[in-house]
Amino acid sequence: MGGDRLKILHIQHPDEAAEILRKIGVDPYGITAMAPKTRHLNLLVRKQPCRVANILKQEMLSIGGDAAVARGAVSCSIDASDVMVMGTVKQITSLAAKLDQQPFGLRNLGRDIKDILTRYDSKDFVLKTSRRKITLTAKTHIMGILNVTPDSFSDGNQYFNTQKAIDRGLQMVDEGADIIDIGGESTRPGAEPVRATEEIKRVLPVIEGLTRKTKIPLSIDTTKSKVAKAALQAGAEIVNDVSALQADKKMISVVKDAAAALILMHMRGNPQNMQTGDLHYDDIMFDIIDYFGKVCHAAISRGIQKACLVLDPGIGFGKTAEDNFKIIRSLADLKVLGLPVMIGTSRKSFIGKVTGDHPQDRLEGTAATVVAAILNGCRIVRVHDVAEIKKVAAVADAIARS
Numbered sequence: 154m155g156g157d158r159l160k161i162l163h164i165q166h167p168d169e170a171a172e173i174l175r176k177i178g179v180d181p182y183g184i185t186a187m188a189p190k191t192r193h194l195n196l197l198v199r200k201q202p203c204r205v206a207n208i209l210k211q212e213m214l215s216i217g218g219d220a221a222v223a224r225g226a227v228s229c230s231i232d233a234s235d236v237m238v239m240g241t242v243k244q245i246t247s248l249a250a251k252l253d254q255q256p257f258g259l260r261n262l263g264r265d266i267k268d269i270l271t272r273y274d275s276k277d278f279v280l281k282t283s284r285r286k287i288t289l290t291a292k293t294h295i296m297g298i299l300n301v302t303p304d305s306f307s308d309g310n311q312y313f314n315t316q317k318a319i320d321r322g323l324q325m326v327d328e329g330a331d332i333i334d335i336g337g338e339s340t341r342p343g344a345e346p347v348r349a350t351e352e353i354k355r356v357l358p359v360i361e362g363l364t365r366k367t368k369i370p371l372s373i374d375t376t377k378s379k380v381a382k383a384a385l386q387a388g389a390e391i392v393n394d395v396s397a398l399q400a401d402k403k404m405i406s407v408v409k410d411a412a413a414a415l416i417l418m419h420m421r422g423n424p425q426n427m428q429t430g431d432l433h434y435d436d437i438m439f440d441i442i443d444y445f446g447k448v449c450h451a452a453i454s455r456g457i458q459k460a461c462l463v464l465d466p467g468i469g470f471g472k473t474a475e476d477n478f479k480i481i482r483s484l485a486d487l488k489v490l491g492l493p494v495m496i497g498t499s500r501k502s503f504i505g506k507v508t509g510d511h512p513q514d515r516l517e518g519t520a521a522t523v524v525a526a527i528l529n530g531c532r533i534v535r536v537h538d539v540a541e542i543k544k545v546a547a548v549a550d551a552i553a554r555s
Contacts, residue, residue, distance in 0.1 A: 158189075159341070159343070163190075163267050164191050164192050165192075165272060166274060166276065167188050167189070167192070167242075168357065170187075170188040170191040170192065170298070171184050171188050172230045173191075174187060174188060174331075174514030176456060179279050179299055184206040184255050186398070187421075189241065189243035189246060190243045190347055191241070192240070192241060193238075193239070193240065193241055193242075194238075194240065194241070194242055194245055194485055195237055195238070196237070196238040196239075196245060196266070196269075197235060197236070197237050197238075197439070197440065198235065198236040198237075198238060198262070199232045199235050200235060200466075201233055201234060201235070201236055202232070202233055202257070202514045203225075203226045203227075203229040203232070203233065203234060204229070204257060205230075205232040205236075205258070205259060205262075205466045206220075206223075206226045206233075206236045207226060207256070208255060208259065208498065209222075209236050209248075210222055210226075210236070212248055212252070212255075213238055213239070213240060213244070213248060216244050216247050216248065216251075217238070217244060217512070218238070218240025218241070218244040218248070219239045219240070219523045220234075220236050220237065220239065221237040221247045221397070222234045222235070222236050222540045223240070223314070224357060227276070231384050233490075234417065235248055237503050241379060242270065242495045245266065245270065246267070247254060247264065248263070249263040249266040249267045249270070249325070249435060251260050251263070253267070253308050256502070259350075260508060261307075261504075267366070267433050267539075270449060270543065271491070272488065272491025272507055273488045273489055273491075274488075274498075275488065275491045276290065278290060278492075278493040278532060279460060280414055280416040280460065280461070280463060280493060281414060281460040282370060282390035282391055282412075282413060282461070283385070283390045283411050283412040283413050283414075284370070285370065285390070286403035287322065287331075287370065288413075288432070288531070289493050289523050289532040291371060291550075291554075292547070292550050293531065293533065293534060293549065294331040294332060294531075294532065294533045294534075295330050295534060295536060295543050295546060296330070296331065296332040296333070296334050296372065296495065296534065296535040296536070297322070297325035297326075297328075297332070297333050297334065297536065297537075297539045297543060298334055298336075298499065298535060298537050299318060299321060299322050299325070299333055299334065299336070299359070300336050300339070301315075301335060301336065301356055301359055302336065302337060302338065302355070302446070312412040315358045315359055316362075318335075319359055319362040319363055319366070320490055321361075321541045322335070322359065322363045322367070322553065323363070323367060324411075324541045325367060326369055327365050328367065328509070328540035328543060329537045329539060329540065329543040330543075331369060331370070331449070332369065332370045332371070332372055332391065332505045332533070333363065333367075333369065333370075333371050333372065333376055334373075334374050334391075334393055334524050334535060335356050335359055335363075335371060335372065335373055335374060335379070335384070335389070336373075336375065336393075336461065337351070337354075337357070337374075337375070338352050338354040338374075338375065338376075338380075339354035339424075340395050340424045340470075342375075342424060342483045343424070343443055344424045345511075346424075349377045349379040349380050350517055352375060352377065352380045352381055353379065353383045353384075353463045356373065356375075356380070356384060356464070357383055359375070359382065359520055359543040360384055360387040360389055361387050361388065363388070364388030366386065369455075370382075370390050371388055371389040371390065371391070371392060372389060372390075372391035372393050372416070373385070373389040373391070373392055373465035374393040374395070375392070375393070375394065376394055376395060376396040376400035376401060376404070377400070377401055377404075378401045378403035378404045378406070378407045378529050381404060381413075382392075382410065382411070384477070385407070385411040389413075390413055390414065391413060391414040391415070392404070392407075392413050392414070392415050392416065393416040393465075394415065394416065394417065395416065395418045395420055395424075395465075395467070395470065395521065396418070396419055396420065397419065397420070397444075397445075397448045397531050398417065398418040398448060398451065398452060398496065399448075400423070402419065403457075405455045405457065406455075407457065408452075408457055409456045410465045412461070412493055414461045414463065415452065415461055415462055415463070416462075416463045416464075416495055417445065417448055417451060417452070417464055417465065418460060418465040418466075418467045418470065419440075419441045419445065419464075419465070419467040420467045420470040421470070421471030421472075422471050424470075424510050426495060432472065432473050432476070434476065435475050437479060437480065438479075438480070438483050438486045438487075441467075441480070441487070442486065442489065443492065445490055445492075446490070448491070449462060449464075449490070459465070459492070461494065462492050463493050463494070463495050463532075463533065464487060464490060464492050464494050464495070465494070465495045465496065465535075466480050466484070466487065466494070467495075468480060468494065468496060468498050468501060468503070469498075469502065469503060474506045477498075477501070477503040481496070481498070481522055481525050481526055481529070482528035482529070483529075484496070484525075484526055484531060485529045485530050486529055487530070490531055493532040493533065494530060494531050495532065495533035495535060496523075496526045496531045496533075496535070497534075497535035497540070498519055498522040498523065498526070498534075498535075499515075499534075499535060499536040499537045499542075500513070500515045500516075500519060500537055501513040501519075504518035504519060504522065505518075506513050516526065516538050518546050520526060520542065520545045523536070523542055524545060524548075524549045527546060527553055528549060528551035528553050529552060534546060534550050
């Protein structure tokens with residue numbers, strides 16, 4: 154049947170193509186020339202005027218690729234059309250170069266395509282905090298969840314006592330956590346907001362206690378600039394802001410002044426209304442990418458370094474269960490942003506919809522989401538069960554990096 158001499162190749166990164174070509178014995182110049190031809194990409198360009206859509210199609214056809222446009226685009230009987238550009242990396246790179254000579258704003262589109270292609274293949278990330286540089290290349294980093302709250306969905310009130318919280322943090326360090334994320338306000342659906350003074354009262358003694366006893370990075374999970382500032386002064390070096398700087402406009406200055414790392418999360422609404430408002434997305438991954446593009450631009454334009462940013466697509470925050478699974482499956486789409494991705498699926502209700510378990514019994518379901526996320530490019534996983542997920546991530550890393 155030909156199975157002994159035929160093999161279909163699934164190439165996901167230029168390095169894979171180069172390795173295969175080297176094994177064949179291809180000349181180094183030939184490897185450089187041919188590697189971009191081995192990977193096919195589909196690039197969606199949203200809402201382009203018909204004349205632009207038609208130019209994109211004509212240019213792709215001229216170099217052996219193709220582009221799909223709406224039925225009325227050719228005759229210009231509609232105002233605009235999405236365009237799906239289909240071709241090899243080499244063809245799409247050639248398209249970007251050809252657009253340099255085109256009118257109607259196509260030069261800017263060509264520049265954007267070049268930028269996306271460069272970011273898409275980024276694989277070496279170094280996250281800068283106020284105290285260190287964290288290399289996010291060789292392994293997935295485990296962020297341990299430490300909720301100093303009475304009402305978090307999974308472990309509320311379990312570590313509300315300061316000493317219990319410190320002991321749990323140190324236990325997670327022993328279990329292999331790379332980062333500890335400390336939160337004093339629940340962000341579960343419908344959770345009541347907490348005043349900044351109360352939040353500081355909850356988290357500060359824990360941060361101070363852990364800072365004295367461990368050297369691993371500490372993160373403060375808050376949307377309030379006052380809480381973030383107090384936590385950073387006490388020893389935290391990462392701010393995990395589920396509002397992505399939208400809840401408190403002073404947060405940017407606090408993060409910048411402290412040279413802290415910053416995790417930006419996608420959320421529609423706030424924890425009080427995020428699961429009761431509009432949960433419909435025409436294209437959820439495009440919405441997330443567009444949102445991150447805007448908030449990252451705002452952060453960088455105000456002085457926060459790109460190397461300090463991490464993106465979290467916000468599993469469970471203003472999404473249906475189906476949306477959450479779709480995000481995990483499509484997580485690689487976020488590679489166009491050229492930033493490391495963190496994901497937090499641990500014990501969440503969308504897992505329970507499949508397994509029927511209570512939050513504390515969702516370890517296996519969480520493990521499945523972690524493996525899928527890592528294989529799709531995730532660099533940090535935020536979890537409750539550090540010891541178990543550390544092993545899960547190590548095996549997923551071995552598969553992903555093989």
